[in-house]
Amino acid sequence: LGRPHRVEGVVVHGERRGRDLGFPTANVAPPEHTAIPGDGVYAAWFTVLDSATQPDGVTIGRRYPAAVSVGTNPTFSGRVRTVEAYVLDVEADLYGQHVAVDFVARLRGMEPFDSVDALIAEMNNDVERTRTLLRAE
Numbered sequence: 001l002g003r004p005h006r007v008e009g010v011v012v013h014g015e016r017r018g019r020d021l022g023f024p025t026a027n028v029a030p031p032e033h034t035a036i037p038g039d040g041v042y043a044a045w046f047t048v049l050d051s052a053t054q055p056d057g058v059t060i061g062r063r064y065p066a067a068v069s070v071g072t073n074p075t076f077s078g079r080v081r082t083v084e085a086y087v088l089d090v091e092a093d094l095y096g097q098h099v100a101v102d103f104v105a106r107l108r109g110m111e112p113f114d115s116v117d118a119l120i121a122e123m124n125n126d127v128e129r130t131r132t133l134l135r136a137e
C-alpha cells in the first residue's frame, strides 16, 4: 500500500485479563465493515485522536509505539475477535477515547499457548521487536 493500514475506533473495556498479565491493553472497537488485518500480532503506531476529554498520561495527536493483537485470544478460549493495543511507555485510562491504530509490520500469528507464562514470554518478545522496528522509523 505504501503506507500503514489504519483502523480507527473507540476504546472499550475488555476482559481485564491484560492487567493481570502485566500487559494492559486498549481494546479498540471499530465501526462495522472496517477492514481489519488478519489474526496475528503487529507493530503499530497508536494515536489518540481529537477528543473532548484530555486523558492523563497521553498526548492527543502524538503517535506511540504499540504491540497489537488481532484475534480471539485462543489461549483463553476466547470467541470474540478483538483488536487490542498494548501501548508502550504509556499509563493512561483510554476508555472511551477515539483512537487510531496504524499497522506497520506483522510480527507473528495468533497462537494458543499452553501456559500463561509462555504467552507472557512471547509478549515480551513482541514488545522488544516493536520497539526496535519502530525506533528505525
Ligand code: FMN
Pocket: 014, 015, 016, 017, 018, 019, 021, 023, 025, 027, 041, 067, 068, 069, 072, 073, 074, 075, 076, 084, 085, 086, 109, 110, 111, 112, 113, 119, 123, 126, 127
Ligand atoms: N493471546 C493469545 O491467546 N495468543 C497470542 O499469541 C497473543 N499474543 C498477544 C500479543 C500481544 C502483543 C498482545 C498485546 C496480546 C496478545 N494476546 C494473545 C492477547 C492476550 O490474550 C490478551 O491481551 C489478554 O487476554 C487480555 O485480554 P483483555 O484485554 O480482554 O483483558
